[in-house]
Amino acid sequence: AQSVTxxxxxVSVSEGALVLLxxxxxxxxxxxxxxxxxxxxQGLQLLLKYTSAATxxxxxxxxxxxxxxxxxxxxxTKPSAHMSDxxxxxxxxxxxxxxxxxxxxxxxxxx
Amino acid sequence: DTGVSQNPRHKITKRGxxxxxxxxxxxxxxxxxxxxxxxxxxxxxxxxxxxxxxxEKSRLLSDRFSAExxxxxxxxxxxxxxxxxxxAMYLCASSPAxxxxxxxxxxxxxxxxxx
Numbered sequence: 001a002q003s004v005t006x007x008x009x010x011v012s013v014s015e016g017a018l019v020l021l022x023x024x025x026x027x028x029x030x031x032x033x034x035x036x037x038x039x040x041x042q043g044l045q046l047l048l049k050y051t052s053a054a055t056x057x058x059x060x061x062x063x064x065x066x067x068x069x070x071x072x073x074x075x076x077t078k079p080s081a082h083m084s085d086x087x088x089x090x091x092x093x094x095x096x097x098x099x100x101x102x103x104x105x106x107x108x109x110x111x
Numbered sequence: 112d113t114g115v116s117q118n119p120r121h122k123i124t125k126r127g128x129x130x131x132x133x134x135x136x137x138x139x140x141x142x143x144x145x146x147x148x149x150x151x152x153x154x155x156x157x158x159x160x161x162x163x164x165x166x167e168k169s170r171l172l173s174d175r176f177s178a179e180x181x182x183x184x185x186x187x188x189x190x191x192x193x194x195x196x197x198x199a200m201y202l203c204a205s206s207p208a209x210x211x212x213x214x215x216x217x218x219x220x221x222x223x224x225x226x
Contacts, residue, residue: 043218043219044154044204046214090153092153097206099215102153103152
């Protein structure tokens with residue numbers, strides 16, 4: 001069975017600082033991996049996805065993630081945080097038609 | 112592009128009452144999913160449909176929960192004899208046919224509060 005672990009339930013950064021949200025997956029085969037963002041009282045919106053075409057994936061809003069098989073990781077980064085990035089971020093693993101979601105990381109951005 | 116819609120957005124009910132939620136997926140998507148999300152948690156899979164066929168149900172889906180997608184378009188999720196533990200956000204998502212790598216498109220959710 002696949003599982004996804006997001007390290008840190010909360011990450012706090014200053015506006016303009018680097019954002020790093022961590023995700024590790026557990027899978028016996030290379031999975032499909034996704035990052036979603038959720039703003040308060042809204043559904044999830046796809047930021048980016050990995051489908052084995054390229055290990056560095058660029059997404060919307062300046063986010064990107066790098067698939068590292070040796071570390072079983074798919075960490076999400078953004079060079080410079082903006083106040084509007086404050087939200088809940090979820091990593092998810094595919095490989096079947098039913099993805100497995102992590103518990104989420106709340107990104108807090110300080111002015 | 113109208114996206115995935117869910118109604119109602121909020122529902123407050125008393126314990127023991129029945130509630131029904133509706134989800135309208137993106138029109139060309141043949142897969143439809145229901146999730147439950149509680150505070151501080153990621154979405155938990157409940158069930159999914161391919162067209163009108165319900166292909167899988169989670170063990171989280173007790174016999175008080177039932178979902179339908181009668182014509183392969185909109186879906187309903189009914190909870191009978193609601194309990195306080197049913198209080199959560201219920202999310203619907205749809206996905207196009209074909210690949211396991213296809214991402215899901217989520218609706219805004221229905222927030223259920225059971226008093």
